[in-house]
Amino acid sequence: MIVSKDRRQKTEDRGLVAAGRQSFDKDAAEPFDTLSSVLCPLSSELRGTLSHNVPMSRHTSWRAGGVAERMYQPADLDDLLVFLRGLPADEQLYVVGLGSNLLVRDGGLRGTVLLLHGALCELRLEDDGSVYCEAGVPGAKLARFAALHNLRGAEFCAGIPGTVGGMLAMNAGCYGSETWEKVLRVLVVDRSGALRERTPADYEIGYRHVTRIEDRGARSEGVGERSGFSQSSIPDPRSSEEFFVAAWLKFEAGDGDIARQEIKALLGKRIASQPLNLPNAGSVFRNPQGDHAARLIQQCGLKGRRIGGAQVSEKHANFIVNTGKATAADIENMINEVQAVVQQQTGIDLHPEVRIVGEYK
Numbered sequence: 001m002i003v004s005k006d007r008r009q010k011t012e013d014r015g016l017v018a019a020g021r022q023s024f025d026k027d028a029a030e031p032f033d034t035l036s037s038v039l040c041p042l043s044s045e046l047r048g049t050l051s052h053n054v055p056m057s058r059h060t061s062w063r064a065g066g067v068a069e070r071m072y073q074p075a076d077l078d079d080l081l082v083f084l085r086g087l088p089a090d091e092q093l094y095v096v097g098l099g100s101n102l103l104v105r106d107g108g109l110r111g112t113v114l115l116l117h118g119a120l121c122e123l124r125l126e127d128d129g130s131v132y133c134e135a136g137v138p139g140a141k142l143a144r145f146a147a148l149h150n151l152r153g154a155e156f157c158a159g160i161p162g163t164v165g166g167m168l169a170m171n172a173g174c175y176g177s178e179t180w181e182k183v184l185r186v187l188v189v190d191r192s193g194a195l196r197e198r199t200p201a202d203y204e205i206g207y208r209h210v211t212r213i214e215d216r217g218a219r220s221e222g223v224g225e226r227s228g229f230s231q232s233s234i235p236d237p238r239s240s241e242e243f244f245v246a247a248w249l250k251f252e253a254g255d256g257d258i259a260r261q262e263i264k265a266l267l268g269k270r271i272a273s274q275p276l277n278l279p280n281a282g283s284v285f286r287n288p289q290g291d292h293a294a295r296l297i298q299q300c301g302l303k304g305r306r307i308g309g310a311q312v313s314e315k316h317a318n319f320i321v322n323t324g325k326a327t328a329a330d331i332e333n334m335i336n337e338v339q340a341v342v343q344q345q346t347g348i349d350l351h352p353e354v355r356i357v358g359e360y361k
């Protein structure tokens, strides 16, 4: 296993255990990094990269937020399974793809971030014509792959700057298409490293909403609390401590050239309507039934409103941009203010689409 460290760490690597002695913060220094010590016997088997004190601003599209105590980027799916089998039962685990729908609070994340982008990258055409796509593959790559194989229906993925894992978790969609419409089966893993296949029938699927049916009761009893994602208003499959590692997707046979033209047109629409020159996380709020969050926010005169380095975009009112030095607190306070003003002026509750995790500073 490769042990990497953040630039802020001054000590040299002296193998896994020595690197594991880096503590989360000075006030809460731990004498020993339990994860590193538990994983140590596996270090010859593990091929991924374990890093300590990793600024999540590097792994989130908002380019803001605190530090992850540990981050593991597996080498591939087999390596991920070995890692999970060695993971202490009480270790908090956060799955992150491209961080394009994620705000990590300034106090950071205790536990381990599993970074799947750049890790689970397999993408192949199956004999039955379906596409096997691992969770770390970016949506844009999937769209190009489908077009290359003369498949239609993946074009919408091109403009979603997340991974297929994140798209499954969010049921990401745009321009009339949604991720789960294309899913034949998914491959999931639980924290013990057990793999299983599931079908869409195992999930309750809606607008930016995916919940495993078996988990609905468990979450309300607080299983989600343990997952570390409980601060989000949107349930996710982590309440079962299961996450997506791959999916088999079905697209229609068609003309790849037309698919490429469609991708170009959709990307053009985004450039025209979204503030892509500044760090952001796409639409912050889900659209309320029959209306648009952006319209309500604009109607309330909030376009351009600023808190610290966070600003409601002038170009698209449902985007909050980082104008340069926004903290996660600036962004979260901006989210709260938009919610409060819209509630006060229209009586409508806006619910965040973005996931907010981690500790306050």
Ligand SMILES: Cc1cc2nc3c(=O)[nH]c(=O)nc-3n(C[C@H](O)[C@H](O)[C@H](O)COP(=O)(O)OP(=O)(O)OC[C@H]3O[C@@H](n4cnc5c(N)ncnc54)[C@H](O)[C@@H]3O)c2cc1C
Pocket (backbone or CB within 6 Å): 061, 094, 095, 096, 097, 098, 099, 100, 101, 102, 116, 135, 159, 160, 161, 162, 163, 164, 165, 166, 167, 168, 169, 170, 171, 172, 173, 174, 229, 236, 237, 238, 242, 243, 244, 245, 274, 276, 280, 281, 282, 283, 355
């Ligand atoms: C400019 C911009 C435009 C956007 N446009 C759209 C759009 O048109 N439509 C849309 O729906 N979204 C859009 N988004 C939001 C975002 O890109 C999507 O939600 C995307 O699916 C998130 O993927 P990710 O890999 O970045 O997930 P992350 O942000 O890394 O994670 C998001 C959530 O998914 C969970 N997750 C990630 N991977 C997995 C996994 N493998 N298994 C289980 N859970 C997992 C995480 O734990 C977290 O709770 C946009 C974002 C930006 C910045």
